Structure formats: structure tokens, C-alpha cells
Amino acid sequence: MNKINFDNKVIEMKNITKKFGDFTANENIDLTVHKGEIHALLGENGAGKTTLMNVLYGLYEPTSGEVFINGKKVDVTSPNIAIKSGIGMVHQHFMLVETFTVVENIILGMEETSNFGVIDIDKATKKVEELSKKYGLYVDPNAKVQDISVGMQQRVEILKALYRGADILILDEPTAVLTPQEIEEIIQIMKNLTEQGKTIIIITHKLKEIKQSADYCTIIRRGKKIDTVKVDDVTEEDLASMMVGREVSFKVDKKDPEIGDVVLEIDKLVVKDNRGLDIVKELSLKLNKGEILGIAGIDGNGQSELLEALTGLRDIESGKVILDGKDITNLSPKEIMESGMSHIPEDRQKRGLVLDFTVAENMILENYHKEPFSQRGRLNHRIISSFAKELIEKFDVRPQNDKQIAGALSGGNQQKVILAREISNDPEVLIAAQPTRGLDVGAIEYVHRFLVDQRDRGKAVLLISFELDEVMNLSDRIGVIFDGRIVDIMDAKKADEKTIGYLMAGGGAEDESE
Amino acid sequence: MNQNKFIETFISIALGLLVGALVLLISGFNPVEAYGIMFKGVFSNPKYIGWTIIRSTPLILTGISVAFAFRTGLFNIGAEGQFIIGSLVATLVGYFAKLPPIIHPIVAILAGCIAAGLWGGIAGFLKAKFGIHEVITTIMLNWTALYFSNFVVFWKPFKRLNRDASERILDTARINILGKWKASEAGKAFLKNNSFLKDFLNPPINYGFLIAILVAILVWYILKNTTLGYQLRAVGYNRDAAEYGGININRNLIVSMMIAGAISGLAGATQVLGVSRETAVLAAMEGYGFDGIAVALIASNNPIACIPAALLFGGLKYGGSKLQPTIGAPMEVINITIGVIVFFIAMPKLIQMITSLRGKKRGVKVEDTK
Ligand SMILES: Nc1ncnc2c1ncn2[C@@H]1O[C@H](COP(=O)(O)OP(=O)(O)OP(=O)(O)O)[C@@H](O)[C@H]1O
Numbered sequence: 001m002n003k004i005n006f007d008n009k010v011i012e013m014k015n016i017t018k019k020f021g022d023f024t025a026n027e028n029i030d031l032t033v034h035k036g037e038i039h040a041l042l043g044e045n046g047a048g049k050t051t052l053m054n055v056l057y058g059l060y061e062p063t064s065g066e067v068f069i070n071g072k073k074v075d076v077t078s079p080n081i082a083i084k085s086g087i088g089m090v091h092q093h094f095m096l097v098e099t100f101t102v103v104e105n106i107i108l109g110m111e112e113t114s115n116f117g118v119i120d121i122d123k124a125t126k127k128v129e130e131l132s133k134k135y136g137l138y139v140d141p142n143a144k145v146q147d148i149s150v151g152m153q154q155r156v157e158i159l160k161a162l163y164r165g166a167d168i169l170i171l172d173e174p175t176a177v178l179t180p181q182e183i184e185e186i187i188q189i190m191k192n193l194t195e196q197g198k199t200i201i202i203i204t205h206k207l208k209e210i211k212q213s214a215d216y217c218t219i220i221r222r223g224k225k226i227d228t229v230k231v232d233d234v235t236e237e238d239l240a241s242m243m244v245g246r247e248v249s250f251k252v253d254k255k256d257p258e259i260g261d262v263v264l265e266i267d268k269l270v271v272k273d274n275r276g277l278d279i280v281k282e283l284s285l286k287l288n289k290g291e292i293l294g295i296a297g298i299d300g301n302g303q304s305e306l307l308e309a310l311t312g313l314r315d316i317e318s319g320k321v322i323l324d325g326k327d328i329t330n331l332s333p334k335e336i337m338e339s340g341m342s343h344i345p346e347d348r349q350k351r352g353l354v355l356d357f358t359v360a361e362n363m364i365l366e367n368y369h370k371e372p373f374s375q376r377g378r379l380n381h382r383i384i385s386s387f388a389k390e391l392i393e394k395f396d397v398r399p400q401n402d403k404q405i406a407g408a409l410s411g412g413n414q415q416k417v418i419l420a421r422e423i424s425n426d427p428e429v430l431i432a433a434q435p436t437r438g439l440d441v442g443a444i445e446y447v448h449r450f451l452v453d454q455r456d457r458g459k460a461v462l463l464i465s466f467e468l469d470e471v472m473n474l475s476d477r478i479g480v481i482f483d484g485r486i487v488d489i490m491d492a493k494k495a496d497e498k499t500i501g502y503l504m505a506g507g508g509a510e511d512e513s514e
Numbered sequence: 515m516n517q518n519k520f521i522e523t524f525i526s527i528a529l530g531l532l533v534g535a536l537v538l539l540i541s542g543f544n545p546v547e548a549y550g551i552m553f554k555g556v557f558s559n560p561k562y563i564g565w566t567i568i569r570s571t572p573l574i575l576t577g578i579s580v581a582f583a584f585r586t587g588l589f590n591i592g593a594e595g596q597f598i599i600g601s602l603v604a605t606l607v608g609y610f611a612k613l614p615p616i617i618h619p620i621v622a623i624l625a626g627c628i629a630a631g632l633w634g635g636i637a638g639f640l641k642a643k644f645g646i647h648e649v650i651t652t653i654m655l656n657w658t659a660l661y662f663s664n665f666v667v668f669w670k671p672f673k674r675l676n677r678d679a680s681e682r683i684l685d686t687a688r689i690n691i692l693g694k695w696k697a698s699e700a701g702k703a704f705l706k707n708n709s710f711l712k713d714f715l716n717p718p719i720n721y722g723f724l725i726a727i728l729v730a731i732l733v734w735y736i737l738k739n740t741t742l743g744y745q746l747r748a749v750g751y752n753r754d755a756a757e758y759g760g761i762n763i764n765r766n767l768i769v770s771m772m773i774a775g776a777i778s779g780l781a782g783a784t785q786v787l788g789v790s791r792e793t794a795v796l797a798a799m800e801g802y803g804f805d806g807i808a809v810a811l812i813a814s815n816n817p818i819a820c821i822p823a824a825l826l827f828g829g830l831k832y833g834g835s836k837l838q839p840t841i842g843a844p845m846e847v848i849n850i851t852i853g854v855i856v857f858f859i860a861m862p863k864l865i866q867m868i869t870s871l872r873g874k875k876r877g878v879k880v881e882d883t884k
């Protein structure tokens with residue numbers, strides 16, 4: 001437990017209501033946060049967590065309600081006011097300038113200048129280094145943002161907020177894109193920060209992290225506050241059921257697989273990364289009908305490039321991919337799709353969705369040219385709309401409006417749109433990359449059931465995930481990827497976390513080379 | 515939301531006129547008087563209205579051309595060159611081809627469109643194949659078009675004697691409304707008693723305006739209701755997602771530039787067949803393409819909105835041209851005033867466009883404008 005000063009309410013939000021048109025995203029929400037506390041916000045996708053924090057940070061103006069910061073009523077009409085009041089926010093999706101260095105990003109808009117308005121980078125670098133030492137936020141000040149890992153980008157975002165004098169930090173799903181190791185680091189960082197008197201509000205869907213780090217947790221369901229609880233007093237199951245309003249099962253129920261013939265064969269695949277170096281190195285793999293094959297591995301070992309090569313988005317240098325007896329090596333994405341492969345991409349905003357399209361338009365992204373969605377080059381809006389409505393209903397996308405712009409959906413609901421589209425293709429092989437990233441536990445349960453269902457119907461699923469728990473729970477077989485190769489494949493029932501962890505870190509590869 | 519946009523546009527027009535007034539004031543002219551002259555210069559006589567429409571017609575089309583390309587994520591600076599190619603080819607066909615009326619202009623227009631479409635397609639092809647930015651290639655193609663056109667006009671069988679222009683197109687190729695009838699005895703007699711029509715038909719009123727309106731509707735329809743439009747918009751909004759969805763990016767880039775080129779070419783062709791009847795030797799660009807960029811900006815890249823936007827722009831230009839003879843305002847001051855007005859109208863849109871593009875990159879949710 002942190003040293004919380006209960007007499008010092010740093011944030012008090014009272015009766016906050018935020019409407020978007022007719023839709024109420026926040027309804028009379030109260031939130032109190034004390035100095036030195038880590039306060040978690042928990043809620044389903046689209047519950048209104050990000051919206052509430054955007055109100056606090058001055059990005060949205062509340063329809064009604066009041067905000068008190070350090071006991072004083074503040075009209076937070078812009079982020080500038082929030083920053084002046086000591087609030088810093090790290091968004092769900094990073095906002096860094098890729099071609100700038102770490103220091104340049106941190107000081108952006110607050111540049112230290114010497115005489116004649118020349119930016120004093122050395123002075124700034126020193127200041128950044130001091131901050132980073134003080135809070136244990138290791139960064140390389142002179143590296144370009146495009147060259148550093150996601151975990152470090154996160155630390156840059158936090159430093160950016162601290163550099164602006166933030167005492168209260170809002171972190172919106174900071175761990176969704178991190179590897180397990182990086183998650184442990186960030187939890188440690190949060191503890192360092194609160195020890196030094198900072199206050200943190202964190203949004204996360206991972207109950208484990210809440211248990212590990214937070215002192216208090218406020219649960220929001222469909223825009224309304226359900227309760228604020230002391231984390232030590234509740235179990236993960238309690239949290240989950242408060243959030244969804246029903247019992248949630250964490251274990252994936254599945255019967256034994258009925259494994260059929262080989263449906264996807266990857267033979268000695270070589271793929272280059274963006275810098276032109278081999279990153280997938282003679283990788284071979286066989287996927288059978290009726291199974292879920294999980295690929296475990298640390299980010300950067302060739303997973304993304306493998307996916308892109310399989311789905312036609314990246315060139316294959318050598319090797320072969322055979323789908324259902326047909327050679328699909330280096331075919332176009334469309335041809336591959338039509339051969340029976342679908343793909344849930346790992347980056348939903350980059351690949352998965354056209355954010356400016358409506359939900360309905362996104363639902364037909366791969367099939368817009370087919371009947372009944374279009375005839376002789378003309379779109380049939382009526383059929384598209386009713387098709388989209390059906391999927392929205394079936395996959396519980398909220399709000400249930402097929403004319404909604406996809407960019408206005410909450411992160412989790414965006415993911416549901418992609419899932420709905422891909423699964424409705426009824427593919428022979430479904431490639432699922434981080435399919436539950438950013439989803440709430442209720443939705444995760446749902447996605448897992450869909451993937452298992454797919455396999456029970458005799459289809460094949462290739463699951464790629466950085467969440468070891470997910471891979472272990474869901475897969476029938478587990479392959480471990482390291483340095484562009486599958487170093488081992490094992491029966492999921494016999495797999496244990498320790499062995500996999502050892503292989504993921506390169507343990508197996510060293511043995512082999514000896 | 516639409517109402518909001520409308521009010522926004524209205525406010526920016528008012529603001530633009532205000533700052534334009536300031537420019538006039540600084541230059542020593544009475545803005546009230548000047549605006550009065552401009553207003554009268556457009557509306558006081560049916561003839562003037564006719565001229566305004568004629569001046570606006572090519573701008574509608576080049577505006578649509580730019581707007582269309584922009585919806586696909588391409589910045590078509592090349593409308594100018596495509597316009598030149600369209601006029602040149604339409605003049606060639608209009609002069610050399612011996613065809614019956616009705617067929618003749620259709621063939622000339624189609625030829626102009628196709629040539630300009632291919633011309634625009636070059637930029638699309640270079641982008642798709644070698645990744646060369648279309649801004650650079652279209653600017654270069656503009657100059658290439660200009661000099662190429664001059665070169666062809668100087669070709670002996672085509673050049674008119676003692677004139678820095680080509681031969682005039684044949685009468686069979688003209689697209690003027692009631693052109694023959696106007697000049698006939700019966701027409702003259704009729705118009706004598708009907709002064710409104712007489713004035714309105716005095717300028718070379720032609721089918722170009724109707725064609726432009728049809729094209730606006732057609733383009734709007736294509737973008738909204740066809741699979742082609744769907745693809746083009748997907749590529750414009752998010753290339754990565756479009757690629758992932760199986761859409762052929764390169765083909766769409768080329769198709770988009772070809773269509774944009776064809777529309778600008780159509781502007782050139784109708785201008786020749788309806789108004790100028792010839793291709794003159796050009797010392798510099800005439801600016802139809804560049805004005806099209808401003809029109810597209812004012813219209814927020816909506817093809818239908820390009821019609822009022824171009825009328826506004828054309829009206830300002832035509833009205834502005836009356837200031838020189840009346841109050842002796844130099845053309846520079848007039849152009850600055852018009853420029854300032856357009857700048858203020860287009861500015862908020864430009865900012866919106868830039869911020870929405872940046873927001874998209876960073877994946878920020880844009881708050882609904884209700
Ligand atoms: N700009 C907007 N315009 C319209 N509706 C919006 C806008 N932003 C959010 N919403 C809606 O408000 C609701 C709450 O969204 P919010 O982003 O706050 O959810 P969240 O709790 O952060 O979910 P997630 O865990 O999936 O990120 C959603 O239904 C969303 O569609």
C-alpha cells in the first residue's frame with residue numbers, strides 16, 4: 001500500500017455527464033482521487049473511461065458536472081489548463097513525432113532556449129536525464145523515436161508529462177501494447193512515482209495488473225459509476241463481475257480437438273524486415289484443420305513480418321506457403337483471402353479499419369465488390385446496412401449504430417468490428433494476431449469462445465499473441481518463435497510456462513547451435 | 515452538422531469580405547463603393563450573369579478534378595496542365611475532323627478528356643511505379659503541357675496566319691446554346707422584343723455549365739454509390755487498411771489521377787468549344803487549375819459544393835474585373851482583394867483538413883461536431 005494522504009483530494013470530479021449527440025458516454029460520474037494513490041478505472045469496452053479522462057484533461061467539455069483539482073474548482077476547457085493544474089496524460093495511442101529524438105519529443109512546445117531563441121538541447125538533455133534517473137524511467141535521449149521499442153516510447157510519454165510538471169498522471173491502457181517484461185517495469189515505475197508523491201490514474205483491462213499495482217478501483221459500466229472499491233478487499237473475479245454485471249469465466253472451456261489434415265503448410269520461409277535484413281529465417285510450420293496453433297514469443301522475433309508475408313502484405317524472399325493444396329506464395333492479399341485465409345491484424349487502426357468510414361463500410365472492406373453488397377459496380381446500401389446491423393448485434397458492438405464513424409468507437413469496439421468482419425468470412429484458416437488486445441474480460445471471453453468455435457467446426461486458427469496466458473489457455477499446440485524460427489512445438493497440455501519462457505528467451509536456440 | 519458547416523462557411527465569407535475591404539481601404543479605395551461596383555458588375559444585367567456563369571464553368575470542373583483526387587489522398591496540382599491538354603486536343607479535333615454537328619463536339623470533348631486523362635495518368639503511374647510524389651510530377655507536367663501546346667499551335671497547318679493562336683474550330687463543333695438561332699433573322703427578331711433573353715444570350719452561353727453540373731452529380735454518385743468510389747475513398751483515407759482489404763493501391767492511384775485529369779480536360783474542352791474556339795499561344799499559365807484548388811478547398815472537396823464555390827469564385831473575379839475601368843483600381847489590388855477573400859474562406863477548411871489528417875495519423879478520436 002502506498003503512502004496515501006487521505007486529507008488531500010487532488011482530483012474530485014462531481015456529477016460528470018458527457019453526451020455525444022443523443023448518446024450518453026458518461027452519466028453523473030463521481031470520482032475522487034487522493035494524493036499518492038494509484039487509482040484504477042475499470043470498465044467494459046465503450047464504458048466511457050477514456051471519455052471521462054478526456055474530460056479531466058480538457059479534451060472534451062462535459063455536458064454537465066464539475067471538476068475540482070487540489071480542492072479548487074477548475075474549468076478545464078483545454079489541455080493547457082489541465083497541464084497548468086499539474087495533470088499529465090498518456091493516451092491510449094501514442095502521440096510522438098517519429099522522426100524526432102527522444103529529447104526533442106519531450107521538450108516539444110516547452111523548448112529551453114538560450115539567447116536569441118536558440119534551443120538549448122544540452123540543457124534539456126540534462127534535465128531529461130535527471131528526471132529519468134529520479135523515477136527510474138530509462139530512455140536513450142538521443143535516439144529517434146521510430147527506432148525505439150514500444151516500451152521506451154511509453155516511458156518517453158511519461159517523461160513528457162513529468163517534464164511539464166505533472167503531479168497527477170493519467171495513463172490510458174498503458175500496458176495494452178507492452179510485453180510481459182515491460183509491464184513489470186511499468187508497474188515498478190508507477191510505484192516509484194507514487195512514492196515520490198505523484199498520483200496516478202490508470203485505465204486497464206487487466207485485472208492482474210490492478211491487483212498488483214492499484215490502491216483503489218472505480219468501476220464504470222455503460223457510462224455509469226458502479227462503485228469505488230479498495231483493491232485489497234476484492235478478488236479478480238469480484239472485479240470482473242462488477243464490471244460486466246455477470247459472472248465471467250477466465251478459463252476457456254473447450255473439448256478435445258479433432259485434428260484433421262494439414263491445411264496450411266509453411267516451408268522454409270524467408271522474409272526481410274523494413275531495413276532489408278532477414279527477420280524470418282527458413283521458418284517451417286504445419287497447421288491442421290480443427291486446431292488452434294498458438295505462437296508464443298517476445299515481440300520483434302519476426303511475428304509481424306511472418307503474418308504480413310502469409311497474408312500477402314509483404315514479399316516472401318524464398319520458401320513456400322501452401323494453403324489447402326494451393327501454392328499461395330507471394331499472391332496478392334485479395335487472392336490469398338479468396339483462397340480461404342482471413343486475418344485479424346495486430347494494428348487495428350493502421351491495417352484493420354478505415355477510421356473515417358462508417359462501421360457498415362468497414363464491415364464490407366474485403367467484400368464490397370461481391371454480391372449482394374454490390375451489383376455491377378453499384379453498392380447496395382440497404383443490404384450493406386442490414387448486414388452490418390446483424391454483425392453489430394451478434395458481436396455486441398456498442399453503440400449499435402451502423403452509421404457511426406469507426407474512429408468514434410472505443411478501442412475495444414473497434415476490435416469487435418474487425419473480428420466480426422473476419423469471422424463472418426468463414427475462413428479455412430484464420431490468422432489472429434493479438435485478437436484481444438485492448439478488450440475487456442467479458443469481450444475476451446467472447447472472442448475466445450469464437451476462436452474455439454471456429455476450431456470445433458473443423459477450421460484452423462493460427463494465434464499469435466504476446467500474452468502467454470492467452471496462448472496457453474487457448475491453443476491445442478504451442479509453437480515458440482525465436483529469432484525468426486520456430487524453435488519448438490509442443491502439445492499445449494504438456495506445456496508449462498517455465499519451459500516456454502525459457503524457449504522464448506532463446507534458450508532452445510542456444511542448445512541447438514551447440 | 516450540415517447547418518453548422520453552412521454557418522461556418524457564411525462567417526468566413528463575411529470575414530473574407532471584411533479583410534478584403536481593409537485591403538482596398540489601405541490602397542486608397544472606398545470599399546463600399548468597390549463592393550457595390552463588383553456586386554452590380556455581376557447582377558445588374560442578365561448579360562453579366564451570363565458571363566459569370568461562363569467564367570465559372572471551367573472552375574467548377576477543375577474544382578471537381580482537384581476535389582476528386584484529394585478524396586483519394588492525392589494532391590492534383592496538375593489540373594492546369596490537364597486543362598491545357600484538354601483544350602489543345604479539343605481544338606485539334608474541332609478544326610481537323612469533319613463531322614456532323616452534335617457528333618462533332620461529342621467526339622472533340624471525348625478526345626480532350628481521354629488525352630487529359632492519360633496526361634493525368636502519367637503522374638499516377640509515376641507515383642504507383644516509382645513512388646514519385648504527385649505534387650512534383652504534376653507541376654512539371656503543367657509546364658510540359660504549356661510548352662507542348664505552344665509547340666503544336668505553331669505547327670503550320672494549325673496556326674492561324676498573323677495571329678498567336680490556332681485556327682478556329684469548325685462551326686459544327688461548337689456547343690453554344692441557340693448559337694445559330696441567335697444569329698438568324700428569326701432569332702434576331704424574337705430577341706428584339708425580349709430584352710432579358712437578349713441580354714442573357716449575348717455572351718457565348720453554352721452547354722458547358724450543364725455538363726459541369728452533370729459531372730458534379732456523376733462524381734458525387736460515383737464516390738458514394740459505386741465500388742469504384744468505395745475503393746478510391748478507402749485508399750484516400752487509409753492506404754494500409756485498403757491494401758489489407760485486398761484493394762489494389764497502385765491501380766487506384768492511377769485510375770484516380772486519370773479521372774481527375776479527364777475532368778480537368780473536360781474543362782479545357784468545353785472552354786474551347788463553347789467560348790474561346792481556339793487555342794492561343796500561352797506565355798504563362800491561365801490559372802484555371804490553380805483556381806480549381808481554391809474552389810475545391812472552399813467546397814470541402816464535395817463535388818456538388820464545387821458548383822456554388824466556383825460561382826462565388828468566378829463572380830468575384832468577373833465582378834473584380836470591373837473595378838479597373840470604373841474606379842481605376844490596378845489589377846494587382848483587385849487580385850490581392852480577391853485573394854484575401856478566398857484565403858479567408860478557405861483557411862478554416864485548410865486548417866480542418868490538416869488537423870484531421872494529422873489526427874488520423876496519430877489515431878486520435880476526433881470529437882463529433884454534433
Ligand atoms: N467523439 C465521439 N463521438 C461519438 N461517440 C463517441 C466519441 N468518443 C467516444 N464515443 C462513444 O462513447 C463511448 C465511450 O467511449 P470511450 O472511448 O470512453 O470508451 P472506453 O471505456 O475508453 O472503452 P475502451 O476500453 O474500448 O477503450 C463509446 O460508445 C464511444 O463510441
Ligand SMILES: [Mg+2]
Nearest residue numbers: 050092410411
Ligand atoms: Mg479507451
